[in-house]
Amino acid sequence: MTDVPEPAIEARDLVRRFGKVEAVSGVSFSVAxxxxxxxxxxxxxxxxxxxxxxxTLLRPSSGSAHVFGNxxxxxxxxxxxxxxxxxxxxxxDDRLTARENLEIHGxxxxxxxxxxxxxVGEALDWAALAEVGARTVRxxxxxxxxxxxxxxxxxxxxxLLFLDEPTLGLDxxxxxxxxxxxxxxxxxxxxxxxxxHYLQEAEACDRVGIIDGGKLIALGAPDELKExxxxxxxxxxxxxxxxxxxxxxxxxxxxxxxxxxxxxxRGGEHTR
Amino acid sequence: MTDALPAGSHVLAGAxxxxxxxxxxxxxxxxxxxxxFGAVSRTVLWLIILGFGLGAALRDIEGYSxxxxxxxxVVTLNILFASLQSAIALVWDREVGLLREVxxxxxxxxxxxxxxxLGGATIAVIQGSIPLLxxxxxxxxxxxxxxxxxxAVMFSMGVLVTAFGVIVASRMTTFEGFGSIxxxxxxxLYFLSGSIYPxxxxxxxxxxxxxxxxxxxELRSLGIFALGSGWVVQLPLWLEVLVYANPLSYQLDLLRYxxxxxxxxxxALDLAAVLVLPIVAAAIAAWMMNGLRRR
Numbered sequence: 001m002t003d004v005p006e007p008a009i010e011a012r013d014l015v016r017r018f019g020k021v022e023a024v025s026g027v028s029f030s031v032a033x034x035x036x037x038x039x040x041x042x043x044x045x046x047x048x049x050x051x052x053x054x055x056t057l058l059r060p061s062s063g064s065a066h067v068f069g070n071x072x073x074x075x076x077x078x079x080x081x082x083x084x085x086x087x088x089x090x091x092x093d094d095r096l097t098a099r100e101n102l103e104i105h106g107x108x109x110x111x112x113x114x115x116x117x118x119x120v121g122e123a124l125d126w127a128a129l130a131e132v133g134a135r136t137v138r139x140x141x142x143x144x145x146x147x148x149x150x151x152x153x154x155x156x157x158x159x160l161l162f163l164d165e166p167t168l169g170l171d172x173x174x175x176x177x178x179x180x181x182x183x184x185x186x187x188x189x190x191x192x193x194x195x196x197h198y199l200q201e202a203e204a205c206d207r208v209g210i211i212d213g214g215k216l217i218a219l220g221a222p223d224e225l226k227e228x229x230x231x232x233x234x235x236x237x238x239x240x241x242x243x244x245x246x247x248x249x250x251x252x253x254x255x256x257x258x259x260x261x262x263x264x265x266r267g268g269e270h271t272r
Numbered sequence: 273m274t275d276a277l278p279a280g281s282h283v284l285a286g287a288x289x290x291x292x293x294x295x296x297x298x299x300x301x302x303x304x305x306x307x308x309f310g311a312v313s314r315t316v317l318w319l320i321i322l323g324f325g326l327g328a329a330l331r332d333i334e335g336y337s338x339x340x341x342x343x344x345x346v347v348t349l350n351i352l353f354a355s356l357q358s359a360i361a362l363v364w365d366r367e368v369g370l371l372r373e374v375x376x377x378x379x380x381x382x383x384x385x386x387x388x389x390l391g392g393a394t395i396a397v398i399q400g401s402i403p404l405l406x407x408x409x410x411x412x413x414x415x416x417x418x419x420x421x422x423x424a425v426m427f428s429m430g431v432l433v434t435a436f437g438v439i440v441a442s443r444m445t446t447f448e449g450f451g452s453i454x455x456x457x458x459x460x461l462y463f464l465s466g467s468i469y470p471x472x473x474x475x476x477x478x479x480x481x482x483x484x485x486x487x488x489x490e491l492r493s494l495g496i497f498a499l500g501s502g503w504v505v506q507l508p509l510w511l512e513v514l515v516y517a518n519p520l521s522y523q524l525d526l527l528r529y530x531x532x533x534x535x536x537x538x539x540a541l542d543l544a545a546v547l548v549l550p551i552v553a554a555a556i557a558a559w560m561m562n563g564l565r566r567r
Contacts, residue, residue: 055376056376056565057375057376057565057567058567059566059567076565076566077378078378080376080377080378081378083376085373085376087372087373089368091368091369091370091371091372091373092369092370092373093296093300093369093370094369095299095300095303095304096296096299096300100296100299101370103292104292104293104296104370105373105377107288107289107291107292107379108289108292108373108374108377108378108379109377109378109379110285110288110378113288136303152373257367257368
């Protein structure tokens, strides 16, 4: 064996169909350990579907994905315990306190009971939420929820962190805080995979993949992509992105989640 | 890593997930006062207002006052609401709630499902116990063993209904309110379980008059049998079929037997409905929840 470590993520010809629609059609790429990788794409390009296949939430129709050498379809439990996930919409129980949410995470990820108290305390400190740990999450702002989610995703010390549109709805302070945190984690060897709309954020990544129509249409370091595109000298990643994916507006039909959120905003029901 | 652990630690980790999910359901319940309010208001409406209102017209059912007769039914109604509310929250939870975090975690799904079902059933028992507080005012007495057995039946009912709700919820993609659940599931199950009318037996005379002998003879010639001072209840066939097809009828029948000592259906079927059905339903619910992960 040479000292080339196995990649954190290895996707080979990933395809996912929903009925007749092919959401992802043959995506291949790999992410090295310790790398910061961003998947960019317009709405409906297949970002979320790809992310869900990598995180074992969706089964590929064909092709395969490996996370640290484990097949996501064959050894999902191993893949799951190696990764941390921050969702686009916080996946927290609003009616529980921050502390209770973290305690559930401890049980799900088998954090030893005798360490749990300390780890929950650490996570709350890390998220700068120690003061409000006993408050229900319902009373938290979007930024506080995101911080709590990030702290939770790291509680079981994953080797790979998935961020789905992590800065959506954050103010500049919140965004800055998030990036500083992630930068520090990367210094400790964490691999980070994120999807985003914000191209300025992708500039900071090691490598960027641009996905459209279910296909990976560009892959490389941000500077490489800029050179490759004929968008001019002072090209930004955004220029490259527009050149590759076109100017056409992308409208998506509201899925169950969007409809559910709409329902919640209209006053919701006593379910939450 | 996980595979290297001894088998015992898997069981322990699973039990911890069950406990965490059960606790979550109870914490949510504790912070939702509207649910307790609902149970109290249903008790007042059905037991006090309907029980005594309609009870003024019906003197007795097989020697029980109408309020006494419907008490186990009101317990069942509260169990239906509590269980289904807890189960239907799954639709929400899956799209915008904590369930997504659970789905990407290594936690075994059967343990997650079991925690959810036990949590829903525990809340159902608590909510179902609220009408039981009326027992002293209804001229009834219940011994401790009877109460414990009644709780066991209520728990079984809670597991069955929560599991049924989970099966429904895991197939639902949108959720526009609890109203459709209440009208489409709770009320049919409630009304078709013999909760508010007897399946057969003798209903006491209407009003304050006993039925005179001559009138009774006349009624008999019309095919209506009046015994003592009342009528023999004979449900229309289609209604009888629906009631007999509803598994809740049997569980309720056993509950009524424990609370009132009055029973209308075969005991063996009652016991089967209480002991076997919840386990079958729980297994299907766990399988459905597992399906959420591997789509």
